[in-house]
Amino acid sequence: MKDIFHISRLIIKKKLKVLTDSEKQELKQFQEDYPSLKDVEIKALADRLSGYSSIDKEKAWRAVVSKSLEKDDRPKLRLLKNSWFKYAAVFAVCLITLAYFYRNKAFDSVETTPTTVDKKIIEPGADKATLTLENGSSVFLEKGSAFQNQNANSDGVQIVYEPTKENPSIVVYNYLTVPRGGEFFLELSDNTKVWLNSESQLKYPVQFIENETRHVELVYGEAYFDVSSSTEHGGAKFKVLNLSQEVEVIGTEFNIKAYNDENIVYTTLVEGKVVVDNGNNRQPLLPSQQSSVDRTSKKTAVKEVDVYEETAWRNGVFSFRGKPLKDIMKVISRWYDVNVIFENKNLESIKFKGILSKNQDIEEILSIMKSSSINEYEITDKTIKLK
Amino acid sequence: MREKLGLTKSELNHLFEKYYETLVLFANRFLPLRDECEDLVQDAFVGLWEHKTIFPDDISSKVFLYKTVRNKCYNVIKHNKVKDKYAANVVHSLEDDNLFLKQVLEEEILRQLHEAIETLPERKKAIIRLSLKGFKNNEIGEELGIKIQTVKTLKSQAYKLLRARFKGLGIVISILIA
Structure with a gap:
């Protein structure tokens, strides 16, 4: 089977x-x-295949949760009515607590291998973000926390802005900030879809003014854009701004990576047409091409890339084809929210290839690397040392 | 080492996200009412959650889910007193183990294709769906109202993306020194 x-x-x-x-x-x-x-x-x-689109998965998940709660509650309540069981339960809790303290103590007295103790601290990332509203207040969004106001609707794992009903006279901005260990999906009021990666911030209008160029700003980090066509918005262009460049969009899908701790801003075009403007020159891109803008020299280079690899983060995996370990660890540190220290600097340039699931336990990843080229690793708190 | 009895809520949710729709469509092969199928699959997940055994991996949980859904469908049909020819055929198809393997194989192909197609941009999605059904480029163009040349370009880009996705080992992680 x-x-x-x-x-x-x-x-x-x-x-x-x-x-x-x-x-x-x-x-x-x-x-x-x-x-x-x-x-x-x-x-x-x-x-x-069309059968898939007709199923409401969110509703179904809520049904599963409530069904299992119903089942869980019934026997427990009945048991607690018997008073002896109450005492037994309290006693059991005490025992477990004692056992827990004893166990920890036992661990303390022995030289602990850090990997077992810290196992629970490092976890893969999840959908989460901080939404900053026009009045400066902020809301933390994560699974289970819903949010709603007159413009936007969020179930905690994504946020959707309603399409414009009346044409607004002034532009009002919101910010979405995704922490390390997070990612988030956002749909703007013009139906443009944005996937934000870990450690990223986007500034965007709550509603766009009709027939005017639509501006959003990737303040820092990485985002994938699926921009709704300008023909649907009276020809209004779409622009993604960043400190180091400006991307002018005609109606298309692309990925921008602009982390503060990296000197290069990468723009990868998946479909359609964009122009990358770094202030000095304007560089048009074709599908599968990637531009890299050097923040210091202000130079732009263009090369062909594997689009799947560059945008795989959006699909629950990281794909690396011959990337140096230093770059791979940067990605890992953002998703698992850890610091990585290379004690052996030679390791930084070793190249790996492979596909990692974003649900993977970090130790599984490290142990595979260990079996091939890293001699030893050590995890303390949220720091991984590679030796 | 991690000790656990049964699945945590987030592990269950992970399986649910991946397999819910597939299992509903699987049940729908035997039971005509979609609501009934959804209800039954939800019960299967509740059952998996309460099952206090340790499943060593996703595949064992998946086998459990397929088998539970199959049994539940079987019970529903057996209980329905309707003894028409349709019901008899369905019961027959539920009893045949070889057929069961084939049904699961087909659902799994669909599930992975769907998952992969979902990651494509909108127009490529539509083109790939038609292309998989056997539509020719000109037919796709007509159906979607786009030029043949555009169909050709987008289709080849889309297949390239799908190939890249399936070429790797996928969900199983694999790292090799390049």
Whole structure:
């Protein structure tokens, strides 16, 4: 049965023509073993893809949670009515507390390996952000905390601004700040979609003025934009500003990476057309091209990149193809909110390739690296030392 | 080492996000009413949560979910006193283990395709969906009201993105020295 999941992937790879020779062999063998599964064909299945869009997952999740609460409550209440059980429960709590203190003490007296103690401190990031409103007040958004005002609606994991009803006379700005260990999805009032990565801040109008250029500012960090076409907004252009550059957009999807601790601002075009203006020159980009603006020299370079890799963060994975460990660790430190120290400087330039799931436990990642080239690592608090 | 009995809420949510729709569509193969399917799949997740065994990985939990949903569908049909030809066929298809494997295989293909297509920009999404159904470039152009040349360009970019996604090991992490 477990093979099925692996085979399903191979069938997709076959359709996309990316099977390796050994996988071809594997698939052939499988189809010989299970002749009844031979005629599974993607073309015949594709019709059913539309079924996915008709399901309200959020509502369903709430149903699961409330169903399990109902089940949980019933037996517990009944038991607590028996008074002996109450005492037993209190006693059990005491015992557990005692055991806990004893255990910690026992740990203290022995030389602790830091990795076991700090395991719970470092966790993968999640959807969270601080919303700063026009009056200066701020709201923290995360799963389970909803927020609503006359312009915006948030369920805690994303925020959506309502389309403009009346044309506003002045532009009012909000800020969305994503901390280290966070990411967030935002939909602006013109239907432009923005995915913000960890440690990023975006300044944007609550409503756009009709027929005027739409301005947002990526104050720092990384964001992926899916800009609604200017033809839907009376030809109004869209511009993303940053200290070091300005990106003029025609209606398109692209990624900007402008971290304060990196000297280069990267803009990667996925689809459509943009012009990157660094104040000195205007550089148009084609799909799959990436511009890098050097903050000090003010020079712009352009190269072809793997778009999937550059924007993979948006899809729950990090993809690295031959990136130096120093760059990989920068990404990891933002998502897991940790500091990384290279005690052995030679490690910084070692190149790795691979795909990491963003749900992965940080130790799993480190232990794989350890097996290939890092000799030793040590975790204390929120600091990882590579030796 | 981490000790645990059963899943935490966030682990359950992770599985739910990934497999809920797929399992509903799977149940929908046997039961015509969508609401009934959703209800039954939600119960399967509640069951998984209360299950105090340790699942070593996502795949074992997934096997549990598929099997639970299958059994629940079977019980619903057995309980319904309607003994028409349709019900008889469905019962037959639920009893056949080979067929079960095939159904799961198909759902898993769809699930991964859907997940991958969702990451594409809007127009590419629409083009890929039609292309997978076997539409030719000119037919896609007509359907979506865009030029054939645009269809060609976007389609090849979209396939490139999908290939890159499936080329790697995907969710399983893999690091090699480049």
